[in-house]
Amino acid sequence: MNAKISIRIAARVLPVTVMLIALAAPMALRAQEHPEDNLLPSWRNGQAKMAILSFVHQVTDKSSPKYVRPEERIAAFDDGGTLSTEWPIHVNQPQMVFARQRVKAMAKQHPDWKYQPPFRFILEDDNKKLDQCLKDPWNKLDLLRATYGAMTVEEFGSVVRGFLKTAKHPKFKVPFTEVAYQPMLELLDLLRAHDFKIYIVTNYGADFVRELSESVYGIPRDRVIGTTPEYEFKESPEGGYLARASNIDIFNQWAVKAENIQLHIGRRPILVAGNTDGDLAMMLLAAGGKQPFLNLLVRHDDAKREFAYEENTDKVLRAAQSRGWTVISMKGDFNTVFAFQKK
Amino acid sequence: MNAKISIRIAARVLPVTVMLIALAAPMALRAQEHPEDNLLPSWRNGQAKMAILSFVHQVTDKSSPKYVRPEERIAAFDDGGTLSTEWPIHVNQPQMVFARQRVKAMAKQHPDWKYQPPFRFILEDDNKKLDQCLKDPWNKLDLLRATYGAMTVEEFGSVVRGFLKTAKHPKFKVPFTEVAYQPMLELLDLLRAHDFKIYIVTNYGADFVRELSESVYGIPRDRVIGTTPEYEFKESPEGGYLARASNIDIFNQWAVKAENIQLHIGRRPILVAGNTDGDLAMMLLAAGGKQPFLNLLVRHDDAKREFAYEENTDKVLRAAQSRGWTVISMKGDFNTVFAFQKK
Numbered sequence: 001m002n003a004k005i006s007i008r009i010a011a012r013v014l015p016v017t018v019m020l021i022a023l024a025a026p027m028a029l030r031a032q033e034h035p036e037d038n039l040l041p042s043w044r045n046g047q048a049k050m051a052i053l054s055f056v057h058q059v060t061d062k063s064s065p066k067y068v069r070p071e072e073r074i075a076a077f078d079d080g081g082t083l084s085t086e087w088p089i090h091v092n093q094p095q096m097v098f099a100r101q102r103v104k105a106m107a108k109q110h111p112d113w114k115y116q117p118p119f120r121f122i123l124e125d126d127n128k129k130l131d132q133c134l135k136d137p138w139n140k141l142d143l144l145r146a147t148y149g150a151m152t153v154e155e156f157g158s159v160v161r162g163f164l165k166t167a168k169h170p171k172f173k174v175p176f177t178e179v180a181y182q183p184m185l186e187l188l189d190l191l192r193a194h195d196f197k198i199y200i201v202t203n204y205g206a207d208f209v210r211e212l213s214e215s216v217y218g219i220p221r222d223r224v225i226g227t228t229p230e231y232e233f234k235e236s237p238e239g240g241y242l243a244r245a246s247n248i249d250i251f252n253q254w255a256v257k258a259e260n261i262q263l264h265i266g267r268r269p270i271l272v273a274g275n276t277d278g279d280l281a282m283m284l285l286a287a288g289g290k291q292p293f294l295n296l297l298v299r300h301d302d303a304k305r306e307f308a309y310e311e312n313t314d315k316v317l318r319a320a321q322s323r324g325w326t327v328i329s330m331k332g333d334f335n336t337v338f339a340f341q342k343k
Numbered sequence: 344m345n346a347k348i349s350i351r352i353a354a355r356v357l358p359v360t361v362m363l364i365a366l367a368a369p370m371a372l373r374a375q376e377h378p379e380d381n382l383l384p385s386w387r388n389g390q391a392k393m394a395i396l397s398f399v400h401q402v403t404d405k406s407s408p409k410y411v412r413p414e415e416r417i418a419a420f421d422d423g424g425t426l427s428t429e430w431p432i433h434v435n436q437p438q439m440v441f442a443r444q445r446v447k448a449m450a451k452q453h454p455d456w457k458y459q460p461p462f463r464f465i466l467e468d469d470n471k472k473l474d475q476c477l478k479d480p481w482n483k484l485d486l487l488r489a490t491y492g493a494m495t496v497e498e499f500g501s502v503v504r505g506f507l508k509t510a511k512h513p514k515f516k517v518p519f520t521e522v523a524y525q526p527m528l529e530l531l532d533l534l535r536a537h538d539f540k541i542y543i544v545t546n547y548g549a550d551f552v553r554e555l556s557e558s559v560y561g562i563p564r565d566r567v568i569g570t571t572p573e574y575e576f577k578e579s580p581e582g583g584y585l586a587r588a589s590n591i592d593i594f595n596q597w598a599v600k601a602e603n604i605q606l607h608i609g610r611r612p613i614l615v616a617g618n619t620d621g622d623l624a625m626m627l628l629a630a631g632g633k634q635p636f637l638n639l640l641v642r643h644d645d646a647k648r649e650f651a652y653e654e655n656t657d658k659v660l661r662a663a664q665s666r667g668w669t670v671i672s673m674k675g676d677f678n679t680v681f682a683f684q685k686k
Contacts, residue, residue, distance in 0.1 A: 221609035231605045233598040239630025255576040262574045266564035287582030
């Protein structure tokens with residue numbers, strides 16, 4: 001088994017090594033094809049791509065002083081804004097679009113919603129007032145509780161699958177299973193090929209993301225760590241089942257993301273990718289370990305192909321700049337942003 | 344990738360099929376070798392072994408109406424009393440032996456422990472009074488809080504590894520890494536070979552069990568679901584780290600075991616193995632699903648090779664008997680109990 005893994009690693013590491021030698025010798029490079037294009041084709045050659053390829057090479061090459069054993073190659077990825085588009089949150093974020101659809105579908109059973117924010121603003125399609133209202137996290141929790149809870153986990157999965165089959169991204173007009181960033185999908189593939197264990201660590205609902213994690217990201221359900229309601233085991237004549245209570249038990253953001261990495265994984269990550277202050281604790285956790293690490297901060301600076309915004313990035317951007325972490329510019333580093341935009 | 348997996352499954356399922364045909368024709372069986380001996384050699388041929396082999400065959404044979412896709416082959420195993428010996432708990436259970444050692448090592452910094460149960464009874468080696476005292480769960484929590492908390496997760500891991508290297512089981516006089524039941528280790532191997540995803544779901548501390556899960560059971564750290572303290576992310580000059588608080592956040596027993604399966608895995612198990620009422624909710628969860636399932640209840644009825652006891656088994660035994668779940672008799676079904684007992 002171990003021998004097999006070693007052979008696979010060797011076979012896969014080789015192209016990265018070849019590429020690094022090629023990059024280090026630009027004169028030679030011009031005379032040949034660009035071998036690094038095969039590895040992360042949707043990334044432009046630049047510092048971010050170089051940092052990724054160099055790191056992957058160093059931690060997987062057995063002769064490297066930075067070698068990390070496969071079982072310790074833990075990678076933690078935020079979802080919204082890091083793996084997939086989510087801006088503006090109250091309009092385009094998949095779980096917010098889901099919540100809005102649910103409010104409209106459930107409105108008949110809740111006549112009071114006509115008068116009660118934030119439900120009222122959703123029923124009236126008043127994005128401006130909704131945005132203002134949801135700045136208060138308690139209003140946001142009200143919305144999530146009303147639309148995500150009080151059913152079995154199987155029922156919830158089925159409702160989400162129905163949503164993912166029919167709903168379209170309001171701006172890009174494609175299903176939410178197609179709004180992942182193409183360069184990040186390639187990065188996931190590269191890491192998988194080098195025996196990284198990849199986890200999604202998101203403030204989105206875990207059970208929501210689990211319905212697309214396998215098909216979109218190739219990440220199994222048990223590697224999705226997210227916000228969760230209280231689960232309640234209930235007996236039935238057949239045996240038992242799990243219900244989603246209406247309260248949120250774990251809100252997976254900021255320090256909680258780092259704490260949940262211990263709860264779910266039990267190892268420090270050596271690679272963390274995020275895009276807001278909510279991901280800073282995970283990055284600090286990687287930085288505080290004894291292993292080599294790579295922190296990737298995605299910046300949304302591409303108003304043409306995606307969106308340009310800087311909300312909730314003050315702290316993480318300062319940390320990235322002062323500590324020399326890798327900042328990814330969507331505008332500068334992504335050749336392609338979405339697969340559907342390819343000509 | 345999928346084609347490869349299918350070939351591997353086919354190759355591995357074949358012996359199970361051959362064996363089942365052989366068992367169904369006892370006359371023919373006598374004339375040849377016992378092919379089932381190669382699969383679970385430490386199990387005696389009987390109902391439990393037959394139920395296991397039949398189930399594994401049915402859910403992995405693509406032509407079977409009970410076929411279950413590999414990603415849904417979730418198996419949840421209790422640890423103490425199911426995978427390894429733990430009786431009597433306050434004397435021989437590994438995490439209790441650990442707690443007792445820690446009390447003695449830390450006694451100098453806690454002069455009050457000389458007067459304060461349960462610490463006092465540990466320092467006086469009074470097992471009888473300790474046993475009585477720990478029947479009150481609050482006293483047990485006091486003990487676990489004092490000996491398992493208030494350090495970083497790395498420090499805790501290092502203390503546990505030191506314990507596992509030096510401590511011996513009080514009765515069997517072997518390290519705690521050698522007190523797993525040999526037939527259960529073979530069952531884990533069989534399930535792994537048939538692409539089951541195996542999780543430990545234990546009331547023991549998750550971080551304690553993680554220090555032996557990979558080497559003893561071949562189960563990676565992130566598939567250990569157990570009792571956990573509150574984790575606290577703290578910043579440091581290098582970045583950050585996680586501390587174990589002194590309070591227990593999740594006590595993983597009874598309904599919580601089923602609820603934590605949703606939190607960590609997000610799928611119903613199709614195979615559950617346990618030995619007490621604490622495992623009943625997990626078994627009911629498996630029984631309540633739409634997939635075929637196998638619930639295994641280990642009974643401790645072998646005073647000669649292990650221990651004979653029935654504590655906390657009323658409900659689960661009644662459920663197993665009325666619902667026809669598979670009961671494993673250590674005396675009747677285990678050829679060998681521990682590898683170290685082999686001649």
